[in-house]
Amino acid sequence: MVDTIRLLIAASGTGGHLFPAIALAEKLPGYQIEWLGVPNRLETQLVPKQYKLNTISVEGFQKGFGISSLLTLGKLVGSVIAVRKLLKQGNFQGVFTTGGYIAGPSVIAARSLGLPVILHESNALPGKVTRFFGPWCDAVAVGFDVAAKYLPKSKVIYTSTPVRSQFLDAEIVSTLDLSIPPEAPLIVVFGGSQGAIAVNKLVRSCSPAWFEAGAYVVHITGDKDEEAGSLQHPQYISLPFYENMAALLRRADLAISRSGAGSLTELAVCETPAILIPYPFAAEDHQTYNANVFTAVNAALLFKQAELTEDILRSEVLRLLKSPDELRKMGENAKTVALTDSAEKLAQLLREVMEK
Structure with missing residues (x-):
């Protein structure tokens, strides 16, 4: 066990993704925490006051397969490479994510390095990213216990959703x-x-x-x-x-x-x-x-x-x-x-x- 654990939190977009992650971070005073987000989203206003913010360019697959899908796929691959580099250079020991677009490259990069991943899903119906990447994670915490039926039962733990103190x-x-x-x-x-x-x-x-x-x-x-x-x-x-x-x-x-x-x-x-x-x-x-x-x-x-x-x-x-x-x-x-x-x-x- 290392003296100080370095944790990368990947949470981006809306208050629903950010505030639970911030509430969690406040309960980990002994950890060295950095953040992973996306440019021009809410995290650029909230996170830098407390944690170093790293950003990547990533988005979701919203439409049928076409040129836009290829561009999105290209961004995803580039994001995985960027997160993998960040995790290695920063000597991080694990990743916590609240789902959404940013979870994909974070989970892939962490698992490729053998690092543990904990995902928190706040919605009663888990998002597509959570349902797909849940099996890749070491644990999936859920905000509503009804969400468990959509996820691998062996990895799901009901924790509710953290709120600010x-x-x-x-x-x-x-x-x-x-x-x-x-x-x-x-x-x-x-x-x-x-x-x-x-x-x-x-x-x-x-x-x-x-x-x-x-x-x-x-x-x-x-x-x-x-x-x-x-x-x-x-x-x-x-x-x-x-x-x-x-x-x-x-x-x-x-x-x-x-x-x-x-x-x-x-x-x-x-x-x-x-x-x-x-x-x-x-x-x-x-x-x-x-x-x-x-x-x-x-x-x-x-x-x-x-x-x-x-x-x-x-x-x-x-x-x-x-x-x-x-x-x-x-x-x-x-x-x-x-x-x-x-x-x-x-x-x-x-x-x-x-x-x-």
């Missing part, structure tokens, strides 16, 4: 710096790290009725919504992003959200009842699979975007606001689908694999 602090609600009366019902709307323009439009149309019921709405719109400033009201707070989401979700009486695995885990540990509107173009409709985990325990309501009208959303929210006992029960149910010690469990799994 502030989401586990019940007292963090006291740090909320938005002007919301303590007795007012609060609806929080967010679409994950990329926003949700279709949901934003629905919410702006429905909000006046919610204001009349006394509710405040904090609307995290993302930075791509050109109509973000179109609604003005004393009980409406519109922000492209908000740093202290942990406090906001702890304070919320109800959330309206997409159903990315990371967002759902944050809702669960904060015991926040939700209306879930899965992103309809997510790969293999995996956000619906995620949402189904919550509806199965009555922690959330699920509506398909194509079938959700203003009337339905407006009336369902008003009904829930008048049913505090139902909201409380939904919140209690939500906490049953996530583990508050997920980061510790995942860190212990990684140590067991890396330090054998």
